[in-house]
Amino acid sequence: MTKYVLRRLTQVAPTIVGIICASFILVRLAPGDPIDVLASGNGDEAYYEFMRTKYQLDEPLVTQLWAYFSNVLRGDFGTSYLTGEPVVHMIIPRIGSTVLLTLSSIFVSTIIGVMCGLLAAWRVDQTVDRVVLRLSTLAIAAPSFWIAQMMLLLFALRLGIFPSDGRNSPGFSGSGMARTIDTIWHLILPMTVLAIQESSTIARLTRIGIVDLLDEDHIRLARAKGLSDLQVISRHALRGSLRSVVTVIGGRVGHVFSGAVVVELIFGWPGLGQLVLSSSQAQDTPVLMGVLILVAAAVVVTNLATDLTYMVIDPRVRLR
Amino acid sequence: MLRRWHLGKSGIVVWICLALFAPWLSPFDPYLVVGDGLSAPSWNHFFGTDLIGRDLFSGVVYGARTSATIVIGTGLIVVFVALTVGLVSGYRGGIIDDLLMRVAEIFQVVPRFFLAIVAIAYFGSGVEKLIIILGLTSWSGLARIVRAETLSIRESAFVEAAQLFGSRTFRTIFREILPNLVPTAITYLTLLLSRVLLLEASLAFIGLSDPDSISWGYLAGSSQAYLRSAWWVAVFPGLAIMMAALSLTSLGDSEGRRE
Numbered sequence: 001m002t003k004y005v006l007r008r009l010t011q012v013a014p015t016i017v018g019i020i021c022a023s024f025i026l027v028r029l030a031p032g033d034p035i036d037v038l039a040s041g042n043g044d045e046a047y048y049e050f051m052r053t054k055y056q057l058d059e060p061l062v063t064q065l066w067a068y069f070s071n072v073l074r075g076d077f078g079t080s081y082l083t084g085e086p087v088v089h090m091i092i093p094r095i096g097s098t099v100l101l102t103l104s105s106i107f108v109s110t111i112i113g114v115m116c117g118l119l120a121a122w123r124v125d126q127t128v129d130r131v132v133l134r135l136s137t138l139a140i141a142a143p144s145f146w147i148a149q150m151m152l153l154l155f156a157l158r159l160g161i162f163p164s165d166g167r168n169s170p171g172f173s174g175s176g177m178a179r180t181i182d183t184i185w186h187l188i189l190p191m192t193v194l195a196i197q198e199s200s201t202i203a204r205l206t207r208i209g210i211v212d213l214l215d216e217d218h219i220r221l222a223r224a225k226g227l228s229d230l231q232v233i234s235r236h237a238l239r240g241s242l243r244s245v246v247t248v249i250g251g252r253v254g255h256v257f258s259g260a261v262v263v264e265l266i267f268g269w270p271g272l273g274q275l276v277l278s279s280s281q282a283q284d285t286p287v288l289m290g291v292l293i294l295v296a297a298a299v300v301v302t303n304l305a306t307d308l309t310y311m312v313i314d315p316r317v318r319l320r
Numbered sequence: 321m322l323r324r325w326h327l328g329k330s331g332i333v334v335w336i337c338l339a340l341f342a343p344w345l346s347p348f349d350p351y352l353v354v355g356d357g358l359s360a361p362s363w364n365h366f367f368g369t370d371l372i373g374r375d376l377f378s379g380v381v382y383g384a385r386t387s388a389t390i391v392i393g394t395g396l397i398v399v400f401v402a403l404t405v406g407l408v409s410g411y412r413g414g415i416i417d418d419l420l421m422r423v424a425e426i427f428q429v430v431p432r433f434f435l436a437i438v439a440i441a442y443f444g445s446g447v448e449k450l451i452i453i454l455g456l457t458s459w460s461g462l463a464r465i466v467r468a469e470t471l472s473i474r475e476s477a478f479v480e481a482a483q484l485f486g487s488r489t490f491r492t493i494f495r496e497i498l499p500n501l502v503p504t505a506i507t508y509l510t511l512l513l514s515r516v517l518l519l520e521a522s523l524a525f526i527g528l529s530d531p532d533s534i535s536w537g538y539l540a541g542s543s544q545a546y547l548r549s550a551w552w553v554a555v556f557p558g559l560a561i562m563m564a565a566l567s568l569t570s571l572g573d574s575e576g577r578r579e
Contacts (some may be wrong), residue, residue: 141566145525
């Protein structure tokens with residue numbers, strides 16, 4: 001067991017090292033002096049001098065890489081040239097909103113997705129199944145900003161059921177429970193937009209997982225014993241198919257983060273996505289790099305956590 | 321299944337026709353002010369007009385050009401890189417394989433959307449740059465599939481037979497292995513390209529597209545500021561993107577299952 005954990009950890013390390021190296025190379029690949037990229041060309045002599053020393057730009061490349069590395073590992077992603085603040089200070093206050101948005105949509109989409117997938121698999125090739133498949137195909141092909149704008153048009157602007165932007169109502173001064181409810185009120189639309197696409201993927205995965213599983217020997221045996229389809233699915237097939245749903249969660253974290261950028265823009269949700277947008281328009285590269293490394297690390301860590309959870313659930317994995 | 325394939329195929333044909341014949345198919349010049357600002361869809365302007373009175377229908381027709389260029393260009397780069405990496409990795413194995421797959425892993429872990437945003441911030445956002453950025457960030461999944469296919473085809477009897485009869489490595493790869501992995505690769509490629517289309521649209525939506533060419537994502541993005549007063553600017557470009565993405569996926573879907 002320890003051996004497996006150690007092996008997985010040693011597999012993760014090179015990936016993270018690789019991501020940091022890639023971001024380092026990206027800065028060096030950009031045309032012109034890296035100092036212009038790092039400082040985005042806006043700064044006085046003293047600032048350039050400061051950056052040169054900090055990233056040891058006059059030293060050989062290997063030393064530069066090492067300097068970059070140790071900075072990143074210490075949580076120092078540099079300084080935003082736009083605001084002059086350390087990147088970490090700009091990221092931290094916004095993480096909460098984005099995590100709330102992404103985690104809630106992953107949670108909701110998993111439940112809805114698994115339920116739709118079960119329903120489709122239970123009545124495979126019948127009307128319900130076709131409806132689930134069609135709808136999920138449409139949802140996956142639609143751009144997320146389009147779904148977001150349509151929901152905004154319908155539910156916020158036309159019907160006025162939900163607020164159109166922000167995390168709290170303007171001038172909201174309540175606290176405690178009232179504030180939580182107000183936040184949830186604002187969360188529903190953006191969260192639903194992200195959840196629609198995610199649950200479509202999950203529904204398809206669950207469906208195909210169960211349809212395949214129903215063909216396996218132990219399920220056939222269960223059926224032969226006289227269990228009904230519903231019993232077979234709920235007792236045997238569900239657990240197996242959940243495994244495939246858990247497996248893809250790492251990739252989904254990255255996907256939902258990406259979707260959140262657009263959704264945060266449309267619904268004025270004050271998270272990392274907004275920071276990414278303003279930074280990309282201002283070419284504030286240290287901030288972008290910080291968020292990129294953070295998101296990549298989140299995906300890697302989720303993948304690792306998934307694998308380790310697996311190991312506990314399913315001992316066979318350890319042998320691989 | 322065949323019906324869906326035809327649907328996908330005709331979608332692609334319409335898309336390509338729009339792209340090729342945009343100047344003849346669009347009633348107006350999409351860059352010119354030809355009517356009142358924000359006028360609703362009518363017989364004169366099928367999809368209405370934007371803030372300063374440019375014809376949205378013409379914009380959507382010209383947008384087909386930009387998206388087709390980007391999807392095709394990205395596809396070419398992806399196919400080239402993925403085939404090279406996948407075939408070498410699968411056929412040679414060993415340390416090269418390990419190395420290439422670790423690199424592919426990095427590209428799979430980092431969300432492409434973020435990678436593209438950072439790359440655009442560094443290199444700018446012309447159409448050619450966008451194609452290169454999207455191509456170089458999208459190849460890893462296909463490379464892994466090509467590698468897996470190569471590994472299994474390599475073990476099959478006909479490859480062994482070819483090798484026994486003295487077929488050289490180069491010839492074995494191109495005559496025996498490559499043709500046999502094409503069906504699987506195409507299925508995955510169409511799916512991948514539909515994602516590239518959506519990715520490009522999202523980038524354009526947040527204002528990171530080529531400022532000199534009209535694209536569907538750009539049109540949709542411009543609608544955000546006056547969503548309250550003009551729903552049509554948001555609705556139609558998004559529908560075009562969805563149609564194009566659907567045609568790509570249904571093409572691949574049935575292409576795979578016809579086998």
